Amino acid sequence: MSDSEELYALPQFRDRLRSNGALRVSKAVAHDVAGVVYHHRGARVPGHEATFVWEGDRFSIEVDAVGDRHAWVVFDDGAGWDAFVGRLAGGPPFVAWMCDAEFETDEADVMSDKAEAMSYGRFSFGCYLHDASTWRQKVRRASMSTAPFFLSRPDGRTVVPDRAETQGDAVPPELRGEDPPAHLGIRRASIGRG
Template sequence: MEIDTVGDREAWVVFDAEAGWDVFVGEIDGQPPFLAWMSDTEFDAEESDIMENKSEAMRYGRFSFACYVHRGESWQPKHRRAQMKEIPFFLHRPDGRTVVPDSLESYAEAIPPELRGGEPPDYLGIQNAVVEYHH
């Protein structure tokens, strides 16, 4: 899920400080550079059966949490797209499709279940997550 906080959008996540995090800086195939982090439990639950270690998972973009560092040429299209609709995010599916919810009412259903209120799965190392649009 990519959360674009352009304008009146807000996104925040509270992470579990005791989850055993590793932080990585990288770039994949000319995409904007990123700062990504992964907990030991997330790696064990989602990646350990196909990747040797967290570093390999990062090289293939197999991480849940990151901040991308955009330059003007990569940021401008995202900025324009975010201003076109009153929605808080774009959802990128594993098959390469990008889903943009049609309305504020439908965006709650598009958020992955593990980030919809309640308690996220323990292996993600998240205590709480919020994605909002203020209008």
């Protein structure tokens, strides 16, 4: 990794979440956080804050989204999750989490472990952390659009979909009302407007 990149595991993440019952993303890291962008398999939702909530055999993330957007995703707590804090060259810091089955299904053939996958930005779920200077731009862009979320493209661009159903395979199936792939550890996902 270059000097501008970093990655470290949060081994106490689930213990902190279980003991507190809830954990704000901004309090889980040692970064100045003015806002977050929740990343859900390519769909991105800007939020003033995101909070993890633990409920026995599941945990969720709830995003205090910009405007009338909402994002609430429930995960199976028993899926073997590991959380990391990182930064890729040229990008904002992030908190990301990956379960064992996602790693085995999507990454194990080319990556040695979850940390290596994270170091290449290969994760399905995370929150990008923005300080005041970069957050202003995200709020402005979100305020100018009625799209429920933005889409991250493979070339690094973020596009605003006109309508989710016109984006085909770019939109995860669980955001089109279908069942999510079982190996991702998702129990329920609700991302949209209103």
